[in-house]
Amino acid sequence: MTHSKARILIVEDDTAILKGLCDVLVFNGYAVDGIDDGLKGCETALSGQYDLIILDVMLPGMDGLSICRKVRKRMPTQPVIILTAKGSEDDVVAGFSAGADDYVSKPFSLRELMVRVEAVLRRSGKSMGEEKINVGKILFDSLNLQAVYQDRKEPLTRREIDLVAYLYRNRERIVSKAELLAEVWRYKDPHVETRTVDIHVLKLRKKISVLTDGKALIETVRGEGYRLEPDH
Template sequence: MKHAKAHILIVEDDQAILRGLSDVLVFNGYSVEAAEDGGKGLEMILNNQFDLVLLDVMLPTMDGFSICKEVRRKKPAQPIVMLTAKGSEDDIVTGFTAGVDDYISKPFSLRELIVRVEAVLRRSGKHLGDERIELSSLVFDGKNLRASCNQHVVDLTRREMDIIVYLYRHQDRIVSKKELLIEVWHYADADIETRTVDIHMLKLRKKLHSLDATTDLIQTIRGEGYRLEYEQA
């Protein structure tokens, strides 16, 4: 008997999309459950064990952002991929702020769906490290997911900390966006179109700037990638 790769919950009120997602995931060996209502979806997430939740933004009774925030409070390790409207960058940014692991823009290709699902499942529960990193006046605390400068402190997401750790470990060279997708996001296919890295970098830079307005820790090398630049003690 072949066992399912993972147990996935789809929270989506569009019947056509729900059926399509379910069929594709079951065909690829996943066990699937579904909810068409936001409140019901939240109840199922909190009272059951799912390897991954596919969560729509617009839902009856409770929207996807509110669900994600509540799940992060009670089950912080729960992997969540948000389904967003095509080209709606505001939804993507809001989703990452709420704590989603990744997003898929509708309409999406079957290849993109499987690539993103497999990537989130691969990195679930895995991160680059809990170490403490000091870069000039900035201190990054991986265990508590915080960055500080003098008396100022900001909270970081696990993904933001993973970005800092990876760039720090490879500070002697430029790290490409594709490399980050493979090593930090764990994409098996890093050639799909995604703004994930750009949006995370934008949010991370804003947080660092709020700590120290003079800092420009993460340098963008046009056409190449990213590199850490700081004054070493």
Template sequence: MDIKPTILIVEDEPNILRGLTDLFIFHGFNVESETDGQKGLERALAGQHACIILDVMLPSIDGFQICDAIRQHSQTQPILMLTAKNTEQDVINGLTLGADDYLAKPFSTAELVLRVTALIRRSGMTANESQLVINEHVNICTQKLTGVSYQKAMKYTRREVAILSYLKQKQTPVSREELLKQVWDYKSTDHLDTRTVDIHIAKLRKKIESDPKSPRHLVTFRGEGYQLLIG
């Protein structure tokens, strides 16, 4: 018998929580839920979840604090955040703290299921090589999601390693749309906000570049996309 994946939903709106619970049970998931931020964090840290869905606005502590605390504990846990509004700052906050993806309310339930499914599928993939060497000062263990950058210890999320690994494999400029399809596993990017990619790139530059404002390795080619230059 197949074991159903378990997701955790932390959402304080009863009607939304009930709808999301029914939605994911219908699609073959086990669902755990909390309406309080602190209790949601405790459950997140105590259990094993295929994905955690976090609302931003919650009682006691907000979704940003929960996301940050989870990332201190695990770099690999898939996290999707639900934002009340598609504001630049909410998106930046969530992704900077380590969320893998976000969706703005009101959202399509079909889109939410697709994104969660994609997150879970990507989280189960392993890198083909155990070490990713950017230059003599920057190297990453793709299995442990840790590394050294200019003599500083670094932690990476699974998504960040997947981006770097894909860019290294391609060795040519890669568009935002291609990254969303190949790394985020989206089937279509027609209605997706590509800021998700830009924010992840900005985070990576802070980790692998000696001067993130003048990148030498993770560079942008106007009109073409991003390329990883090794050496």
């Protein structure tokens, strides 16, 4: 996918931010449409004509998280980035729960925006490869996007499946946050400041803990990164 062919939809009700985003992305070679209303933005997003959709959380008519859920239900592989208020971790977690691929916090730098856009576009359609993998007694099913343990099931996002798969393939060692950003999230600059990995790991641990009555599976090695716990 080249920049000249990639189409991006931005749904943002702040006129200045919308114009600025459109200008920056057009300057970088993307074809961009901007919409300032949630209902119209949702209808346009569901057209399936875009390589990436950028959604503000707070929108008139319909909020960005609701749009994201509708898009994800109809188009499971559609790349989506959400825009959040600075420091609003609840919005970030809610965005990932709705199916967003990444987030950008306001105010943001143009460099940060382009890093996120390029990374999401590069990794769109990327999945873990294996249809199913077993980690201990948990089955991670990439076709049905779920984790299965005994008679319990827990829905997972595509990114959560990819994260487990990468840690599984490298289970004999610690995997750094920068490596996960480069290999799973496909960031060109994996040292960019972001809590994306931390939030995904936190959410994934909670889901696994629900299945296993408290066994989180993924271990954090302070200052080093993450690894699958060796006794599971």
